[in-house]
Structure formats: structure tokens, C-alpha cells
Amino acid sequence: MKIATWNVNSIRTRSQHVVDWLGQNPVNVLCLQETKVPDADFPRLPFEQLGYHLYVSGQKSYNGVALLSLEPLADVSTGFEPILGASSVGELDQQKRVITGVANGIRIVNLYVPNGASVGSEKYEYKLYWLKVLREYLRSLLTKQPSDICISGDFNIALENRDLHNPDASKGQVMATDLERQALKEILELGFADVFRKFTAEDGHFSWWDYRAGAFRRNLGWRIDHHYLTSKLYQQAKSCTIDIAPRALPQPSDHTPVVVEF
């Protein structure tokens, strides 16, 4: 079984890229982020023609997540509220960043973690708070069935210095601050592991490159798109690879797909 994650930076702009990629890489489940489209306007047809079932949670202009699956998904829900209840979620579900469903007995959680803007900003505080609520959400999911969970998505956090092209320049900047890394570590301590690092220890492997300053050509990237697996799935994993080919196409997303197989 293959699961991929890809922040497409607008599904309407990128639909042909995604269709072409799925044609060449028929993964079982594709987790999309930053679809930037209300559910009624999602371009469903080209993906349904490829045989995918679609589950979407979007909004106008910003954010938005979607699950594309060759087999129908069970127990699909969007946002934190169905798991945590309205009282502890508050306004967080206004931004569409969470969708989950079950495929082959595996719960897949597709996330678009807030960017955080700059350190000390309101958005940075929002990101840290959102991560605390995410931890409670995942803690609750772990108590349910199935407990085999694959968390996939754009985390907007580089967990370690080897996930950065220039750790010195990035030190203390958003996506690499100690507080963000600590919040993510506290999530992983619930029982999740970074499956990319099961196979690849070296630095220089990235999933996002800035559009500016020839960053992709110079491989000045960040590894911020991740698959985190519970222990049984982690042990079963056969590979986890970053496919940089779509990032090299004309008019690309600034992120590229990451694929895990188990």
C-alpha cells in the first residue's frame, strides 16, 4: 500500500500536474494540502476518471485538505470537532486543515499545519496552540480502533537540522524554532515515528523549496512534509521517498510529493 502527501498550492491551478503524477504514480491514497477551494468548486472529475474517490474539506482562498483514494474510505471526518467536541476546539475548525479516513484498516490523518508567519506573531502563537490541540486529537484517535495510524501532511516544521539546507541561517526562524520542534516532539512521543528517517539518514533531502532566488535549482530546501507512523506500520514500511520530479515542471507547486509504502 502506498500513501503520498503533497501540498499543491491550489488544486485548480495544479490539477493537471496531480492528474499526470497519479497516472505515473497510482498511489492508494493521496493526501493534498492547500487546495484553496470551497468543496463545491473542487475539480473532482479528472480524479474520478482516474478511479479515485474524493473526500474534501476546503475553503475560499486559503488552506484546504483532501483525500483521494482508490478504495472508498471508512469513517471519514473533517476538523478536530468530531473527535474532540466543540467546547475544546473553539474556532480552530474555521481553517480547513484536518481530514481523516480509514483505508485497509489504517487510519490516515491528513494535516495542513499552520505556517506561523514569523516568530512572536499572532500566527506563530496560533500555530503552537493548534499543535497542542492536534496532540489531544491524536491522543484520542489512538484510543479508538483502528490504532494503526499514518499521519501525513505539510507540518511546516523541520524537526532536525539535517532537514534544513542552512541550519545556521534558519536557527530560531519559523519552522525551525525550539518551541515548534518541541511541540512536534511531544506529538511524536505519543507513539509516532518519522518513516523517512527509517531509510535515509543524510541531509540534503527536502520537500519544499522557495519559489524565489533559484532555490530549487540550488537545492536550498526544507524537509517539512512528513509521514509519521505508529510502531507496527513503521516496522512494516518498505520505503519512503521524495519525488522531486513535479517540482522541476513549469508552474510547479513549491512542495513536491512524499510517498510511503508498507
Added chain:
DNA sequence: ATGGCAGTTCCTAACTGA
């Protein structure tokens, strides 16, 4: 080099992203 680029909308300016 605090620039650079790309997406969106109350669309040619302002915002968000990372």
C-alpha cells in the same frame, strides 16, 4: 543582499505562504 516568487480575491493592491 530583508530581496526574491506565486497563489488568491471585495482582482492591477493587499493578503498569505514558508
